[in-house]
Amino acid sequence: MLKLGFLIIVRDLRLSMRHGSSTTMVVSFFIIVVTMFPFAVGPEQEILRKISLGVIWVAALLSSMLSLDSMFQSDYEDGSLDQFVLSPAPLELVVLAKFIAHWLSSSLPLILVAPLLGILMNLPERGYVPLIVTMVLGTPALSFIGGIGASLTVTLRRGGVLLSLLILPLYIPVLIFAVLAANAVIDGDPVMDHVLLLSGFTLFSAAIAPWAAAAAIRAGLE
Amino acid sequence: MLKLGFLIIVRDLRLSMRHGSSTTMVVSFFIIVVTMFPFAVGPEQEILRKISLGVIWVAALLSSMLSLDSMFQSDYEDGSLDQFVLSPAPLELVVLAKFIAHWLSSSLPLILVAPLLGILMNLPERGYVPLIVTMVLGTPALSFIGGIGASLTVTLRRGGVLLSLLILPLYIPVLIFAVLAANAVIDGDPVMDHVLLLSGFTLFSAAIAPWAAAAAIRAGLE
Amino acid sequence: MSDILRGYDLACIRGEKPVFSNLEFELPPGQALILSGTNGSGKSSLLKIIAGLLPAQRGRISFFDENILGDQDWISHNICYLAHKNSLKAEMTVAENLAFWAALDQYDGDIREKAVKVGIDHCLDLPVCYLSSGQARRAALARVLCHPGEFWLLDEPTVGLDSKGVRLLADLMADHLDKGGRILAATHIELGLDPAKTTTLNMLDYTFSAHEAFHELFQEPWEEDFQC
Amino acid sequence: MSDILRGYDLACIRGEKPVFSNLEFELPPGQALILSGTNGSGKSSLLKIIAGLLPAQRGRISFFDENILGDQDWISHNICYLAHKNSLKAEMTVAENLAFWAALDQYDGDIREKAVKVGIDHCLDLPVCYLSSGQARRAALARVLCHPGEFWLLDEPTVGLDSKGVRLLADLMADHLDKGGRILAATHIELGLDPAKTTTLNMLDYTFSAHEAFHELFQEPWEEDFQC
Amino acid sequence: MHKFANPARFMRLSNILLPWTTGLTIVLFGFGLYYSLILAPQDYQMGNTYRIMFIHVPASYMALFGYGVIAVASAVGFIWNHPLANQAARATAPLGATFTALALITGSLWGKPMWGTYWIWDARLTSMLILFFIYLGYIAVWQTIEDQAKAAKIAAIVAMIGIINVVIIKFSVDWWNTLHQPATLIRAGGPTIHGDMLAALLLMIAAFNMFFVTLLMWRIQSLILKRRIRTLRLQLGGGRG
Ligand code: HEM
């Protein structure tokens, strides 16, 4: 069982390496979105400092979302999704493996470059560690929730934009808790509550996502 | 000739109306991205006021970009693009028509809802008119430049993310001039320079985009 | 108790369009059932229903007195489904594709040998996007051979194959039947299988009128109190 | 000056893979040229080259002493190309699709009449995503009929068609030939066209060895100083 | 359960009910408007602007009520594959979204005189805004999917996840906001509300509720008829051959 999941993760990671490496592209998108902000809000250090954490998190959300589209879409188009449904591996396992592959290939690299962007955005020094920690705790929830959205829209023609409409509201709790936790550290406030809430939300999404996504795929097949 | 272009515009607009109206979805994405910022940077009215214009413009950029993907992709996948190349309508005309349809179906609605977002983001009252005017002047450039990007990536499998990488840097001049112009109005500074640069950039992109895009499509066919 | 796969009283409605109803079939071991019928008569739909990819409007399919309709577990171990689409990843090579599906379907035979059988071995190291339409179809057929399931559901397997490819396919199907496997295939081409082992099911015998279908959907006569 | 379409010395390399070379063909008015050959022998590639969708490695195609290879203007007014893909928008109805292409290709005949000819008229108001594979192929054939071009390039037009559909297609092709049109078709099926009007081109006569192709690409003897 | 699933029976029942609910809606609105615009006294702080409340509060309740209806109908439709429940969920969505929009609009119109700005990022306002987005997403799902059976299932999943999210959002927004800006701005009423005001408010809420139910029945009827027509048309169009 575990072996099957591992097999799927390896395949998905390999696919994300081929053809111009979608990983590089997610990272570049992340960097570009963040660098647009100094142009958009003006170069004042004070404002940048205040919004830095939020902007980095929003950019991470958007980048992670951007690569969701391909999580099931290409499998659907070439008929592989049907074969996954028919295969002896339970569909819940298949989608879970795909979520993990998505996190590894799109969120993990974001976490690695986030400190660089912190420098660009004038993030206060005490903010780096909380930024990384909240990203580690929060980004899996993005893959899980986003995965539900991807599975809901996969069978729709051009579901891409609908996808964002469905999942962005669900991303908001992650954003709120992550930013609250990181800011609490920066301001020296108590932080455990927020961290627990953030982790709780991630665990909760991990618990429901495989079932919801598998159900959505089964419902969407035609 | 004009008739053919008109035909294509009507077809593309019709397609964007069908199936859950991609227009509605672009607009929703726009609204949602903007509303994420208060969560990310906190609800203080003063900060929101300062970044409002920039955030709205960045969100407009990203939303307009999101719908680019479908500009040629679905035509490529179902073989219509080959037929366009073979049709008596010059490919330059075809892509121009598609750019116009894209602007009508994705940027025009953004311009219409932008004032609402101004309210949410606490945009200063003097900012509304410049926001709208710069959007009218600047968003066509987004469709043109984005269209070049879309045509470059159309023949690549999963070019979506690459697309953003190619065009976001080219969007930055639009962003800079637009925000400078709007801020100049709000601050009561002279504004004509920025407006001229913005319009110039739009005209320039309109002049090169059809040729570049047509060439890219011809080169990409296999 | 019977080792015959039997469909009873099957009905299908797609996108509100009634496709077939009262369909019955029998498939004993070592036999092939060929679905024939005009375009749009519901061949692909029937195969998808049997594979559990489409819900049937009504009816059941029994095997050893169990209803296997929608029984994912049974289906996943016994059925191998070849669709119109090839289920191959364009970015990966043929060998990688086949190895992946074989591992997922828990097949542990020799993949290269199967590839030789469908004449695609010289393309094993090419990415699938470099294949011509017929080569890609052959690769998809190789996947069928690398599946341990006893039941083959083949939806127009000959599409894109040249005449040698069609003969090859017929031989492979005959082999499978000889080994006691069973085949359900939708095709418009005469495959030349042994007539003693082949039954043909004509989809046109099971048409479904809209009137009936509407009752079916809403479970009660409707016209009596509502005319339009 | 000749009204025969003639290909000279055509060669094709795809993705660094040599496909065919020294290919020659002739196509007088009212004639059909059937491309045959095993899977992967280059039939689709040849059609794409003629349609200007793929650059040829070498060679020319002349018509009235002009090289029409890559002459977009000539091609767009004379050639109608049917690919493996159907070029129909899934979200639009069949009628809308046909009307759009007819308008773009500047055809001003009756579309419904053509749809009747391929037996797809009852689906005219259905969105294309509701069609079965054969129905969609028929709709794509209707597009070919709604094209004013004299040259038809058909890439496996019979894919997915039932036997009635294949006969129908053969009749339509015969009609087109009678009117002086010309057809280049890649197919693995015997269409039953008038033998007097049909020539067959076997792609296997024009194989392209890797060695030759290598010279071709680098235009200079290479082996003499480098052996592998 | 399945007896009620029958659309013919629903059509019969709703044809009997509709005239009554329509009449009741009109009567309630008549009284409600009379009470709220004429009988209810002016507020000593807010003057007449407070009368927006008589639209705003019922609309807000209907917005929440609508989502409740969708959630229940979706669950029933998903579990028992109940066609009428699916249609009910679908029919409710645009109504709920409209009332949400109405609550947002009346709220922000009221906000201008009260807070000097149309919008603040207060917890209640924010969660209402997100509810609106969830409504839009739900509607978009129905619009995007042609196949009704499939759309019903997928929309049901969206609705059920949405309800979880509404709860989480409500709670997380409270957290988010209390840290930065204690919500002291809202709440004009409370227990000290004037008797006539209360009567007017209750009447308006009842009127809105009846209005909602009436519209819902109408919409379900028209969805059933639409479906019937589509089936017939598909049969006429898509024969065999
Ligand atoms: C866009 C802005 C607003 C939104 C989205 C909004 C939302 C809501 C909602 C959802 C409710 C009903 C649910 C509940 O009781 O918790 C409600 C009730 C109410 N709102 Fe608003 N509101 C807005 C602005 C205002 C303003 C500006 C005022 C007056 C200063 C106001 C006064 C009230 C009152 C008095 C109630 C009834 C409270 C009760 O009985 O529980 N609202 N609003």
Ligand SMILES: Nc1ncnc2c1ncn2[C@@H]1O[C@H](COP(=O)(O)OP(=O)(O)OP(=O)(O)O)[C@@H](O)[C@H]1O
């Ligand atoms: N996009 C591509 N990139 C690289 N090589 C390709 C590509 N498409 C096809 N080829 C190669 O070119 C050769 C000719 O392909 P083509 O599609 O023309 O064959 P075909 O005669 O149409 O075959 P079939 O009968 O299977 O359709 C094949 O060997 C194939 O591997």
Ligand SMILES: Nc1ncnc2c1ncn2[C@@H]1O[C@H](COP(=O)(O)OP(=O)(O)OP(=O)(O)O)[C@@H](O)[C@H]1O
């Ligand atoms: N996704 C769909 N949504 C709605 N209706 C569909 C869908 N797919 C097919 N249909 C309809 O269902 C009927 C049966 O289609 P199906 O694909 O099963 O036919 P088929 O027998 O396989 O035909 P073909 O020989 O053309 O492949 C057709 O009339 C078609 O219009």
Ligand SMILES: [Mg+2]
């Ligand atoms: Mg079929």
Ligand SMILES: [Mg+2]
């Ligand atoms: Mg081919």
